[in-house]
Amino acid sequence: MARNEAxxxxxxxxxxxxxxxxxxxxxxxxxxDEIVRRYTRKMVNLAYQITGDRDQAEDIAQETFLRAYKSAxxxxxxxxxxxxxxxxxxxxxxxxxxxxxxxxYSLEEMAEREDEGKLRVDIVDERSKPDADLERKEISLFVxxxxxxxxxxxxxxxxxxxxxxxxxxxxxxxxxxxxGTVKSRINRARLKVKEILxxxxxxxxxxxxxxxxx
Amino acid sequence: xxxxxxxxxxWALCEGTLxxxxxxxxxxxxxxxxxxxxxxxxxxQTLGALKMVATIExxxxxxxxxxxxxDAWEAHRQVWWLTVVGAFVRRNRKILATSAMxxxxxxxxxxxxxxxxxxxxxxLIQQAAxxxxxxxxxxxxxxxVPAAADQDFVMREIPYQSQMVTIxxxxxxxxxxxxxxxxxxxxxxxxxxDNYIDGPAVTxxxxxxxxx
Numbered sequence: 001m002a003r004n005e006a007x008x009x010x011x012x013x014x015x016x017x018x019x020x021x022x023x024x025x026x027x028x029x030x031x032x033d034e035i036v037r038r039y040t041r042k043m044v045n046l047a048y049q050i051t052g053d054r055d056q057a058e059d060i061a062q063e064t065f066l067r068a069y070k071s072a073x074x075x076x077x078x079x080x081x082x083x084x085x086x087x088x089x090x091x092x093x094x095x096x097x098x099x100x101x102x103x104x105y106s107l108e109e110m111a112e113r114e115d116e117g118k119l120r121v122d123i124v125d126e127r128s129k130p131d132a133d134l135e136r137k138e139i140s141l142f143v144x145x146x147x148x149x150x151x152x153x154x155x156x157x158x159x160x161x162x163x164x165x166x167x168x169x170x171x172x173x174x175x176x177x178x179x180g181t182v183k184s185r186i187n188r189a190r191l192k193v194k195e196i197l198x199x200x201x202x203x204x205x206x207x208x209x210x211x212x213x214x
Numbered sequence: 215x216x217x218x219x220x221x222x223x224x225w226a227l228c229e230g231t232l233x234x235x236x237x238x239x240x241x242x243x244x245x246x247x248x249x250x251x252x253x254x255x256x257x258x259q260t261l262g263a264l265k266m267v268a269t270i271e272x273x274x275x276x277x278x279x280x281x282x283x284x285d286a287w288e289a290h291r292q293v294w295w296l297t298v299v300g301a302f303v304r305r306n307r308k309i310l311a312t313s314a315m316x317x318x319x320x321x322x323x324x325x326x327x328x329x330x331x332x333x334x335x336x337x338l339i340q341q342a343a344x345x346x347x348x349x350x351x352x353x354x355x356x357x358x359v360p361a362a363a364d365q366d367f368v369m370r371e372i373p374y375q376s377q378m379v380t381i382x383x384x385x386x387x388x389x390x391x392x393x394x395x396x397x398x399x400x401x402x403x404x405x406x407x408d409n410y411i412d413g414p415a416v417t418x419x420x421x422x423x424x425x426x
Contacts (some may be wrong), residue, residue, distance in 0.1 A: 040276060125327060144267055147267070187225060190261075201263070
């Protein structure tokens with residue numbers, strides 16, 4: 001591992017997340033910049049996939065980092081840093097979703113939401129050449145909407161497993177749930193998504209992507 | 215392997231989390247079961263679709279905005295102690311003023327009580343070890359019993375007719391008062407009952423020398 005000549009410490013880019021966080025606790029602001037660089041995209045996408053709102057996703061990601069920074073002096077290596085950071089972000093996402101549940105919607109907004117609840121399958125004009133990129137974006141939108149229709153309790157572990165690629169063990173630690181419960185909730189979420197996507201998958205066979213068996 | 219047991223296992227099969235023997239048994243079943251084969255296709259498509267969720271790029275100024283928020287928090291934290299102390303005084307100004315006033319009042323009250331406790335009160339003459347003889351006939355003291363003895367009077371109790379009578383003499387004066395506790399007592403001759411105040415009273419006639 002390359003080391004700085006000045007203080008003998010590893011270079012920021014080579015140091016582990018946990019060591020970086022300890023260095024932040026000692027007042028090294030540059031160490032925190034490195035953490036932010038490593039996790040910005042993950043945090044923003046995690047929040048986006050759970051809440052479905054891009055602006056909210058960035059706010060939540062910022063708030064996650066700010067809280068981590070404020071707690072730096074008290075950080076110890078008791079937990080894996082990424083688990084700790086994800087837990088902060090997940091709790092903020094849940095708070096946002098809870099807040100939305102009680103927010104009164106205008107009639108227009110309610111009508112929009114009702115429309116979103118029904119996934120529309122656009123009729124593809126067979127005379128035009130489908131743009132593969134556009135198709136992919138359209139499918140991605142369908143899937144995102146299907147995920148948004150899954151209850152929060154099942155949605156969060158689904159996103160962590162099937163989109164963020166975290167292990168069952170890590171998810172259990174973040175959500176403070178036994179592995180069995182995590183697997184059960186993920187399976188229920190998958191069945192819900194499958195149920196919603198089945199008509200579209202039948203409409204567009206072979207375009208929904210395929211998961212190779214391991 | 216039966217179909218109703220394969221549903222949950224199909225997801226695990228696609229994830230690669232099944233043990234080898236179970237995976238082989240499941241694959242064997244799927245090969246011979248149309249319904250489970252279709253189900254497996256649906257599972258694979260769903261998992262594939264989930265991987266197609268688009269990722270978004272954070273806005274270009276994300277890190278700069280975060281840096282500004284952290285700087286603002288740091289600046290606020292540096293003067294927190296001034297804020298805390300100032301806020302405490304401002305918030306508790308009334309309570310602090312009230313407490314000080316209460317303390318001063320309590321101190322004055324305590325000093326007053328202490329002063330009274332230490333000041334000399336009325337002197338009571340101890341009852342004689344042997345009760346003095348009752349006034350005999352012929353001697354007489356009469357006096358109006360004051361409503362209440364105060365510090366100018368010296369009091370003395372003596373037994374008389376199974377009661378305790380109080381002889382009260384004004385200091386520096388020749389007048390002696392006798393207070394009888396009840397009306398039933400017959401005062402000695404020469405003592406006239408009059409103006410009962412807090413018990414029988416007697417009108418002073420004359421006095422020159424106290425008999426007690």
